[in-house]
Amino acid sequence: MTGGHDVKVEGAKASSRARFLLRGALLLLAVVFVALGTWQIQRLFWKLDLIARVDARVHAAAVPAPPRPDWDSITREKDEYLRVTATGTFNHDKSVLVQAVTERGAGFWLLTPLHREDGTMVLVNRGFVPADRRGRADRAEGEALGSTGVTGLLRISEPGGAFLRSNDPSGDRWFSRDVAAIATAKGLTDVAPYFIDADATPNSGGLPIGGLTVVSFRNSHLVYALTWFALAGMSVGGVYIVRRRSTSSH
Template sequence: MSAAPTPAPGPAAWPSVTEASDAYRHVRVSGRFRHESTTLVQAVTALGGGFWVLTPLVSEGFTVLVNRGFVPSDRRDPAGWRRPEGEVVVTGLLRLTEPGGAFLRSNAPPENRWYSRDVAVIASARGLSDVAPYFIDADAGPEGGLPVGGLTVVAFHNNHLVYALTWFTLAAMMLGAAIYVNGERRR
């Protein structure tokens, strides 16, 4: 993640893009944003509730969705956002698609309601072609503007101790129940 950015994988490399080798890799890509095809995906961040701003970036030979950052719910009107025009260079973290939706919420493309960053479905709903099977979480941009980039949370939950305690507790309860049932049987 902190390494110098490498070029984002092009179409020839897409079959080999995997979670193990590519997730959170620092990449860069250049192209032009298609702001008219921006998708807002519900998000909860350290800044509160709002939306991720996913905008297609047309590069040489392919399109990639760029998560330009976060906007609060009350600032979802794009009139107040930065809208880079012309050729731009984006650096950020490569992220794999998030198909389906969120917990108990499915993406609803006909209603333009998005709960996860499902690259294939968003691309289909926006009429995009030659879209990379990943998206890029943009690095932080200039201070004070929207959307706010650089909010990728890279914290992997380590619940192993909780799992171990749960299973050992269940095993102890089973042992206690077996002893109780066996004692009752003897009476």
Template sequence: MITIGVVWATCVAVLLALGIWQVERRAWKLDLIDRVERRVHTEAVPVPGPASWPGTNRSDDEYRRVAASGRFLHDRETLVQAVTVEGPGYWVVTPLQTAEGVVLVNRGFVPADRRDPESRKAGNPADEVRVTGLLRLSEPGGGFLRHNDPSGNRWYSRDVVAIAAARGLAHAAPFFVDADATPNPGGFPVGGLTVISFANNHLVYALTWFTLALMLAGAGLQRLRRAYGGLGSSAAQGLEWDHRQADIRRHEASAS
């Protein structure tokens, strides 16, 4: 019985700990959403330079509005498969040569019939440009059940390191920039399609864990009540039996 009680108490404690952890995760997620909302609506700041690249991280930098100036290296662009509100097609990821290094820029979306750069030549400026957008971190590996294939030039995610290596880009930033909705000549690529969405189901998960803990605790207490209540009843019945036997013996003794 003691072993069962220890196991039961441990399970309840674990469920409570999981619920508390989800509450803490929810607080962290709400703080993240608030920070991102503030970042995307602030004035653009200069894109981080090489000295800041090693410290660039998701918590402090992702979705920050940034701006960079330079020339696009259109001959080294990479098409990454995408599905957007505009339909299926590709992201056009183009290196931007700045004074401090190379920054990959997701210039926006093009449908399959605009995959050929010649079909959107008007939107490929040769002169220096200023790009504003949101700083994003690399998406290594590929997409769901699909791995990037640099040798076959098939890309399913914006893997900065792999794209830079495949295009022979030296001194490239470890992040990319999602260009904003500033129109490009000819209408393509279409920028400003960044989806900012964070799943926040932590409250539901917390309530689930707490409910399971409560149910398990209730079931355990009911089991203990039955076990010890039954023992008490048996003892009382035994005591009553002893009293009856004593009365019988006294009655027999007096009769004799």
């Protein structure tokens, strides 16, 4: 009889330890989930502030594109989508086509270096060219000559290429607007570390088509936060259930 009683006592102690460890694990998970939810709330306010700042830049009056002395201080957070102007002469011989998918279908962005009056150059994304009009002769009417003014959005270089598709400078195949790589491939010097997405000002002949820049930011932080807080609530609920069952078993 004594041996059987001892086994039951030991079993009860083991069960009690297991429930204690389970409650501890659930409480730890709840703390972690709350921390993750709080972090997502912080990210949410950061993203909302970023969206507001970018929206203000997009709709603000255009300012001169950053000159050479300011190039080193340009950042994505501070300058991208700033509305800018630039004046110079296009070098159409050095243009590149970058694969693109837009609201008008698949085709290419036409990037052309603009020789500015201060001697520097900036790549200008003049706009979209449909795949069946990629030949220079098919869009020759849109090649602006002489001193030309450009208004558009400042964009930060896109190095490397696109998802699973690397730029191929030697083959003149481009999947991202990599300023440094394009400048090297085309023998350009003193090139700004950004490019300009031209606005919707029409070009002769209708091509290229500017003003197709999509300014959007994925913002799922609230959904993530609610998910983490829900998991925290479930963990706390699990602690309550384990404790209740532990109490009812005594």
